[in-house]
Amino acid sequence: MKQLIRVLTALATPLTVQAQTTTPYIDRDLFAVCVTIVGGGFVLLFILEVIKRLFDFLLKRKALELGLQQAPTTSQPNYTSPIKWFAIWIGLGIGLTIIYYTFPLGIHSLAIMSFCLAASFLSYFIFLKQSANK
Structure with a gap:
């Protein structure tokens, strides 16, 4: 639940920006670099999470094939x-x-x-x- 609130807050932050002449100008190129870096980070985190879940699944499946009572847990x-x-x-x-x-x-x-x-x-x-x- 806390994670959902953080994501919604992060998504709502750009809505609070107002286009007024008194605000400083934000360079489009600098903004594009920042968005690219953050977006790339999210993509890499997503790929990392998918790989982690895939390996956890494969480990549990292998443990069941070997007849272990309980699959080893990797989450600490x-x-x-x-x-x-x-x-x-x-x-x-x-x-x-x-x-x-x-x-x-x-x-x-x-x-x-x-x-x-x-x-x-x-x-x-x-x-x-x-x-x-x-």
């Missing part, structure tokens, strides 16, 4: 997921900030975004290594 509570999303959003924010100050938009904008996201995933990986050592 993931307490590091908020840290992962924090790292991803920080990487996106830093990348978009750098892109904003390096106009005009071009292929270098995608390179900047790629490096910032890679750095955020690297920081998350280092965090996981540090937390596993404790």
Whole structure:
């Protein structure tokens, strides 16, 4: 239920924008880059979820074929997921900030975004290594 409320809020956010002359101009190219990045992220998350569910199904089916009483469960509570999303959003924010100050938009904008996201995933990986050592 909470997820549904978050999605509806995110979808309703553009409806609150008003076209007035006192609001600052939003560059169409920058908006297109942001929408492309967010849309691509949603597509990749969807593909990842489909693959995860497919492998869970195959694992349960194999367990039933082997005659196990109970199929092994792969879902464990993931307490590091908020840290992962924090790292991803920080990487996106830093990348978009750098892109904003390096106009005009071009292929270098995608390179900047790629490096910032890679750095955020690297920081998350280092965090996981540090937390596993404790």
